[in-house]
Structures are given as structure tokens and as C-alpha cells.
Amino acid sequence: MKISNVSKKKEIFSWAMYDFANSAFATTILAVIFNVYFATVIVGTEGVRILGFNLPGDVLWGYVVSFSMILVCLSSPILGVIADFSRTRKKFLFFYCCLGAIFTGLLFFTQEGDYLSAIIFFVIANLGFSGGNVFYNAFLPEISNEKNVGRISGLGWALGYLGGGLCLLLNLAMIQSPQLFGIPDKNFLPVRISLLSVGFWWILFALPIFFWTKEESKKQTSKCLLSYVSIGFNRLKSTFGKIKNYKHLTRFLISYLIYNDGIQTVIVMAAVFAGKELGMSHGEIIKCFLLIQGVAFLGALLFGYLADKINIKTSLVITLFIWCAVVVWAFFIRSKMEFWILGCIVGLILGGSQSASRSLFSLFVPPENSAEFFSFFAISGKFSSILGPFVYALLGHIFNSSRISILALVVFFIIGLIGLYFVDEEKGFLESKNPLF
Numbered sequence: 001m002k003i004s005n006v007s008k009k010k011e012i013f014s015w016a017m018y019d020f021a022n023s024a025f026a027t028t029i030l031a032v033i034f035n036v037y038f039a040t041v042i043v044g045t046e047g048v049r050i051l052g053f054n055l056p057g058d059v060l061w062g063y064v065v066s067f068s069m070i071l072v073c074l075s076s077p078i079l080g081v082i083a084d085f086s087r088t089r090k091k092f093l094f095f096y097c098c099l100g101a102i103f104t105g106l107l108f109f110t111q112e113g114d115y116l117s118a119i120i121f122f123v124i125a126n127l128g129f130s131g132g133n134v135f136y137n138a139f140l141p142e143i144s145n146e147k148n149v150g151r152i153s154g155l156g157w158a159l160g161y162l163g164g165g166l167c168l169l170l171n172l173a174m175i176q177s178p179q180l181f182g183i184p185d186k187n188f189l190p191v192r193i194s195l196l197s198v199g200f201w202w203i204l205f206a207l208p209i210f211f212w213t214k215e216e217s218k219k220q221t222s223k224c225l226l227s228y229v230s231i232g233f234n235r236l237k238s239t240f241g242k243i244k245n246y247k248h249l250t251r252f253l254i255s256y257l258i259y260n261d262g263i264q265t266v267i268v269m270a271a272v273f274a275g276k277e278l279g280m281s282h283g284e285i286i287k288c289f290l291l292i293q294g295v296a297f298l299g300a301l302l303f304g305y306l307a308d309k310i311n312i313k314t315s316l317v318i319t320l321f322i323w324c325a326v327v328v329w330a331f332f333i334r335s336k337m338e339f340w341i342l343g344c345i346v347g348l349i350l351g352g353s354q355s356a357s358r359s360l361f362s363l364f365v366p367p368e369n370s371a372e373f374f375s376f377f378a379i380s381g382k383f384s385s386i387l388g389p390f391v392y393a394l395l396g397h398i399f400n401s402s403r404i405s406i407l408a409l410v411v412f413f414i415i416g417l418i419g420l421y422f423v424d425e426e427k428g429f430l431e432s433k434n435p436l437f
Helices: 006-032 034-042 057-086 089-108 113-137 149-176 189-212 226-243 248-278 282-309 313-330 336-363 367-399 402-407 409-420 425-431
Strands: 048-050 053-057
Touching: 006 034, 006 089, 006 149, 006 189, 006 248, 006 282, 034 048, 034 057, 034 113, 034 189, 034 248, 034 313, 053 057, 057 089, 057 113, 057 248, 057 367, 089 113, 089 226, 113 282, 113 367, 149 189, 149 282, 149 313, 149 336, 226 248, 248 282, 248 336, 248 367, 248 402, 248 409, 248 425, 282 313, 282 336, 313 336, 313 402, 313 409, 336 367, 336 425, 367 409, 402 409
Parallel strands: none
Antiparallel strands: 048 053
16 A cells, blocks of 8 residues: 555544444344354244234344344434534434444343343444444545555554454354353353443444544534534435436446345344354354454455456455355355355455445545445345345244245346446446535
């Protein structure tokens, strides 16, 4: 990364460290430990009866994730507009960071049968996690340019996988050898303390971004909250009217919404799939995800380098073709060893596809409107987290088979690839030279 200014390097690294911090939530809460704990212990093998339907743990989990994403989609756009206008992205990021970390810690108190409180705590924590990423990603256009955006975005994802993996490794040690930490092995205390540790990890390693990543200042007239909200709604209305001028950004957002359905669903449902279809133990699943995190660290750096050297869109297309093969293979998978091999492939393309997506979008975004546009990016991503898990849960409910659910994801990747065909990287970059206001 050819950046001569030492303070700039420090700023970029501190920005990337937020990925290191909050990725503990993605691994321990969303992907590996809490989702399994929720489905098998809090809800239990008999499921729970809601609105006249008996919902198994994995099905209820899918619905809960979808509901939490609806809240993000409703709040992010207006908050992004306000953050851009008032130049308070860092303050919004701090609020969401604290919100997510605190309610993640509260998951410690959830035990068998406490599904209602577990749902409430998780939904608010996930709101903090997903909402915070809107403002975190909005810094990317300010700290990068078209020549290094792939590597900088890749660095963030790479540190994210490293941080998520290290926290998950710590949690695995707590769960498998609680005596080493002086934790009584009863009432699922090792698992519950691992949930609590995520909140502390998140707050601790998020500190650098609040101290060393700068936000471009622009003097604004001091206004009350209601005035900001009014301005936010007016600008949002205007944005919807003008966004047609950013044709390739819009095309990419639609494509991203579709193919990210598949990616997000694999992330949040893979552990449940491995336990239900392959009979993998909790410890085996955690070890496999640790491997995935390590490979994803390398994959994010590799595809970040390729994106700058060849073409961001091309590197993204390569990962999506591999995603198609992955979900088809998952339908036929029969052994635990196959799942481990598949996990290595997923790790390689997981970091690459997510890093390339963020890099490509940042090229299409006017820096003056970064939080506003990244709120739309978040909406596309989070609609994926609504629709994908919902489709997975619905098909699993209808056919009583996770294999049918996982195979259906190939449709999302294929449609996403078709959409990317109509996205022109150079034209999208030229469109970004014209800010909205």
C-alpha cells in the first residue's frame, strides 16, 4: 500500500481495527455459538409455539434475524443523511457500537426457555452491529482513492476475520476447558461467558477508530434534533429523486441485494446446517469456523490485491461463480470431512466477495454523501439478511430439509451475476464526481 504519510497509515489502520473489534459479534453471535445455543438450548429440541405454529429453534432463529434487519433498513437511510449533513458519523458510530456491545453482554443472562428476552437482547445488539457498519463503511471513500481502495477495504476485512477468529478461539477454549479460566461447568456458564466476552472485546478494540480516524469537518449551523430530522427526511426524499443519475451505482445495489442474499444466509445458517444435517458437535463446528476465519483473512488480502491489480468487478465475478459451486456441493454433502474442505473454499471467497463489493460501491459514491449512500448499501445488504434467512427458514419449514434450503441459494448468485453484467466500473466512478448537494 503506497501511502507515505505516517499519520495516514495510522488512520487507515485504526479504521480497519473496528472490523477487528465488531467481527467478534459476527463469528460468536451470528455464525457459531449464540445461534446454536439459541436453537438447541434456549428454544430446545421441542421448539416453541408462537401464533399457533410450533417453530423449531433453527426456523425461529431465521425469522428473528430477518426481523432485526427490518429495523436496520427502516432507520439507516435517515440517520445516514443526518450524519452526512451534520458531519457526525463518528458520533453515530460510537452510539451504535456501545448499543451493540452492551446488549451483546446482556445475552449472558439468557438461559433455557428465555427465548423472549434472548430475542429482544439479540435484536437490539444486531441493530447496533449492523447500524454501526453504515457509518464505519462511510469513512472508506475519505481514507482511500481509486488506486488503493481494494487493498484498504481488504485490510479491513482481513483484520475483521483475524479479530473474529481470535475471539472465537478464546471462546472455544472457554467452552472446552472452562477449568483453565476458573469457570464452573454448569448452567452453560462457559457458553454464556463467551457471549459476555464479545461485548468487552467489541468496546476495547473499537477505541482506535474514535481516537485516530479523522472525520472531514464542515461547519454547519447548530440545530436541534427535530431540525436535523426534518432536514434528513427532505434530503432523503430528494436523494430518491436524484439517484437515477447514478445509474451504475443503482444497478450494482440491486445486484448486490440479490447475490448477498446467498452470502448472508450461508454465514448465519451454516452452523445450524452442519449440526442438523451432518451431526457435527458444537466443538467441531467452532473449530471449522476458526479454519474459515484464518483462510478468509488470506482471502480478503488476496482479492483486495487482485481488485487493485486487475479489476474490482472481475475479482467479484470470480468469487460469485465459486459461490454457485459451493451451495450446489453443500446440497450433496454427506461427510464431516467434506464440510471442512468446503469451509476452506468458503473462507477464501468470503473475504474476497465482501471486500470487493465494498470496494466497488465506494468507487461509485460521492465522498460528500458517503454515509447517506452507504446507508443504501446497508439496506441492500440487510434486505439480504431479511429475505435470505426467511427463504431458508420457510423452505426448511415446508420441506423439513436444510438441503433444499441451501440449494435454493444458487438462484440468488446466478441472478446477481446477471445484474453485475450491466454494471460499468469506469462509468460508475465518473458519476461519483457529482455530489448530490
